[in-house]
Amino acid sequence: xxxxxxxxxxxxxxxxxxxxxxxxxxxxxxxxxxxxxxxxxxxxxxxxxxxxxxxxxxxxxxxxxxxxxxxxxxxxxxxxxxxxxxxxxxxxxxxxxxxxxxxxxxxxxxxxxxxxx
Amino acid sequence: xxxxxxxxxxxxxxxxxxxxxxxxxxxxxxxxxxxxxxxxxxxxxxxxxxxxxxxxxxxxxxxxxxxxxxxxxxxxxxxxxxxxxxxxxxxxxxxxxxxxxxxxxxxxxxxxxxxxxxxxxxxxxxxxxxxxxxxxxxxxxxxxxxxxxxxxxxxxxxxxxxxxx
Numbered sequence: 001x002x003x004x005x006x007x008x009x010x011x012x013x014x015x016x017x018x019x020x021x022x023x024x025x026x027x028x029x030x031x032x033x034x035x036x037x038x039x040x041x042x043x044x045x046x047x048x049x050x051x052x053x054x055x056x057x058x059x060x061x062x063x064x065x066x067x068x069x070x071x072x073x074x075x076x077x078x079x080x081x082x083x084x085x086x087x088x089x090x091x092x093x094x095x096x097x098x099x100x101x102x103x104x105x106x107x108x109x110x111x112x113x114x115x116x117x
Numbered sequence: 118x119x120x121x122x123x124x125x126x127x128x129x130x131x132x133x134x135x136x137x138x139x140x141x142x143x144x145x146x147x148x149x150x151x152x153x154x155x156x157x158x159x160x161x162x163x164x165x166x167x168x169x170x171x172x173x174x175x176x177x178x179x180x181x182x183x184x185x186x187x188x189x190x191x192x193x194x195x196x197x198x199x200x201x202x203x204x205x206x207x208x209x210x211x212x213x214x215x216x217x218x219x220x221x222x223x224x225x226x227x228x229x230x231x232x233x234x235x236x237x238x239x240x241x242x243x244x245x246x247x248x249x250x251x252x253x254x255x256x257x258x259x260x261x262x263x264x265x266x267x268x269x270x271x272x273x274x275x276x277x278x279x280x281x282x
Contacts (some may be wrong), residue, residue, distance in 0.1 A: 026148055026176060027143070027144070027148060028144070061173075061177065061180065062177055062235075062237040062241055066235050067234075069234050072232075073232060090165070090166060090169040093169075093244075097240060097241055097244035097245075098225055098237045098240055098241065098244075099225070102231065
């Protein structure tokens with residue numbers, strides 16, 4: 001049985017490709033658990049090339065953004081590379097409004113991310 | 118001078134009302150209420166792109182009211198009234214807390230705050246709504262989204278409008 005409830009992890013040429021299992025990342029319990037699963041990728045499993053694929057995600061709240069920012073900080077501290085991909089136009093608008101498109105490295109597709117990692 | 122387009126939008130009909138007093142719990146009860154509002158707007162012809170903005174504004178205002186306003190006190194409620202029309206969404210969200218000063222919230226878009234884990238809710242509400250206003254003490258927020266006017270006229274005033282006709 002997978003130890004992850006909110007993500008799936010696939011390995012592709014030394015890169016960990018993460019898919020979210022929740023379409024809407026809203027409620028506080030989900031966000032808390034999701035955050036811990038992401039943090040474990042770096043802190044427990046020492047993964048250092050990570051792609052977060054948002055193709056399943058239809059909505060996320062500012063609390064979920066907070067977890068992503070903390071994840072990004074942990075990644076930088078561990079010198080892990082992190083790229084976000086397959087973000088819907090609506091969610092991309094969230095990143096634009098909050099200027100987070102300047103903080104995260106964002107690519108259109110998983111293939112684009114794998115090409116630079 | 119009021120333009121014809123502004124006059125037409127100001128009188129754009131609001132034909133459905135959805136209201137609820139929600140418990141101060143982030144466990145998810147309020148999420149069902151938001152889904153009900155989105156479902157009503159879908160029946161009125163709203164498209165996914167615009168529903169996303171309404172969902173974001175309601176999610177952030179109600180969760181702010183529960184978390185920061187009522188401090189998750191089970192004896193307090195968050196009161197929400199939504200008025201819906203084919204081209205216009207209006208909502209008033211009031212918590213039972215002491216209120217706050219929106220201008221005192223740091224700008225999350227500044228470089229020095231970019232990595233702060235919190236403080237993005239208000240920016241998202243303003244970004245997706247056409248108009249946003251607060252009452253004097255800051256425990257009641259009024260939202261309005263008008264389709265075909267974009268979000269460029271977003272303004273932030275210190276008065277709370279009465280429910281529109």
